[in-house]
Amino acid sequence: MSQTQPGNAKFVAARLQRGWHSQTDVAEAYQQHAALLGERATITVRQVRRWESPTPGWPNTLARRVLRNMFGMPLEELGFVPLQPVRRDTTAAAPGREDDSMRRRTVLGGILAGATPLLDPHALEHLAAAVTSARRYADHHLVAHLRTALDEAARTDGRTGPRQALPAALGILGAIDEIARDAAPAVRRELLVVGARAAEFTAWLHRDAGDPPHIATFFHDRAIEWATLTGDGPMHAYVLLRKAQATDRDDAARMRDLAQAAVHGPWTLPPRAQAEALQQEARAMALTGTAPDVVARTLDHAHEALAAAPPAEPATCTGPLCAGYTTDRLMAQSAICHREAGQPESAVVLLRQHLSRGDFAPRDRAFFTAHLAGALAAAGEPDEAATTGLAALGLAAAPHFGQALGELRRTVAALRPYARRATVRELRQALTALPA
Known part of the structure; x- marks a missing residue:
């Protein structure tokens, strides 16, 4: 009996991570990114289907340029196979230098395509320079630019929904991931602190957009990794809270475990975040059949935590955790x-x-x-x-x-x-x- 040959899973996974759920979405994104490059180029759904097949081939010159800009990664990582080995002039560059340069250029294209609407020309120039030479140009001012861009992406989400904000969030996350590799230690830590916020926000966008749960899980795990590396215990706990909120009602025991870990783990959440985590724990208790008086006591603890909090502030993606959490929201x-x-x-x-x-x-x-x-x-x-x-x-x-x-x-x-x-x-x- 013949078996169905698997398709190009790398390409499919990459497009889903960027919020392109259908082959039509990919074709539309291709046209948009081609326009950003000054090209009037389109593809059909049939072409996307071919790229997702077991034998995707090697795209032509223009398509390679657009795809690198869309995905911010080498085509080989999208499942494409070059027609012939690339010849390198070993006398002109050290081994691996050419590949590294190509990788940086393709990553930069993807980053700028997503983040361009959120950064002023000076910030974009600074970002481009840092991707090319992180040790020289990655500094505290660059981190501030990325914080500003992330907060603006969150405002975009609030106005127009997750689909409009995803390209920018992915661009910011890609920039942090790339620049942090070679940044000086002090700047690297700052980048990863912002990166944890960006990864959690990206997970939220995918969740609200209705993407498969494993995509949000991927970004939640990245956020926890970076929060752990930077010693940011409250952020680690906050991501556990967000994982609890993302857990299906049919798995209430896991929801309860995650919320309890956020509240009672080896960290101290800010009072407003603690109030929200206690509320989530109470909801999970209700779903698992806990006695109503126990649920009520847990909600009372949430109100006590909120009463101990400093005044509420406008909510931002990079500011104090749950700064805008109010009594009306808790109720x-x-x-x-x-x-x-x-x-x-x-x-x-x-x-x-x-x-x-x-x-x-x-x-x-x-x-x-x-x-x-x-x-x-x-x-x-x-x-x-x-x-x-x-x-x-x-x-x-x-x-x-x-x-x-x-x-x-x-x-x-x-x-x-x-x-x-x-x-x-x-x-x-x-x-x-x-x-x-």
Whole structure:
């Protein structure tokens, strides 16, 4: 019996890491990156399919240039095989020097393509010089440029969703990964501190975009590695919290273990981050059937931690962990705990109260409104649940806030017994009509 020949797994993995979920996405990205290089070049889905086949061939000169710019890595690492060995003039350069130079140029192309919109010309020039010669040009000013770019990428995510922010986040992460190899020790540590934040943010973007879980796991692990290397215990714990939040409800025991490790591990989280981690632990307890009074005590500990925190600050990607975590957010998340514990009426009361008065970012308002719809469905209010779900969909659809959309799909599933009601049908049809 013949076996199906595997395709070019390296190319597929690389495009998924960059948020290109379909072969059509790759073709569109190819055209965009070609334009950045001053070329008017397109490819068809059929060509992408050929590159993902067991015999991808060796792209032509223009395609090689565009692909290196898109992925920021040598074509051999994308599964392509050169037609013939590359000849080197060993008298002109030391062994490996030419390969290293080519690698740096291709990495630089990928970095600049993603980060260009977020950096001013001086910062871009500084970044390009540091990729070429890290020991000479990687300094504290460069680290500051990368922090600024990362915070701007987070603002882009908040405005327009994860898909728009992913290229920049990957570009920043690639820059840090490349420059840190040869940077002086003091600068390398600063780069890796920012890198841990960038890796965690990239994991979040992939998660919210609906990518396969192993992609977020890859970036979470990178964030933990860099936090460990720099001795940043609070960041290590924070990534454990984010891993807990990314854990599926069907694996509540793992969610609980991760949240407990974040709270009780050999580190001290800042009070606001500790409050959020305790809340996540309470949610996992509710999912695993822990007694309601134990869940309530854990939520009380979260409120105590928040009460001990310094004043809230505007949330940024590189600032204090959970600096913008507020009482309204904690109460909205506590409502989710009540919902998970089978108390949807209590969840409805809390969510209505704090959504009406809290200052939530668009993504958070969409997410908690979607949970309100689910709580209303569980409380036996199908029409109000569907109407609330449509309001949440209006917030989440355009930027494609994946966590909110996931909760709305869960709500629609809960409303199946009421499928013939007009508002329920409208919500289901609106969700179905969303592009993949």
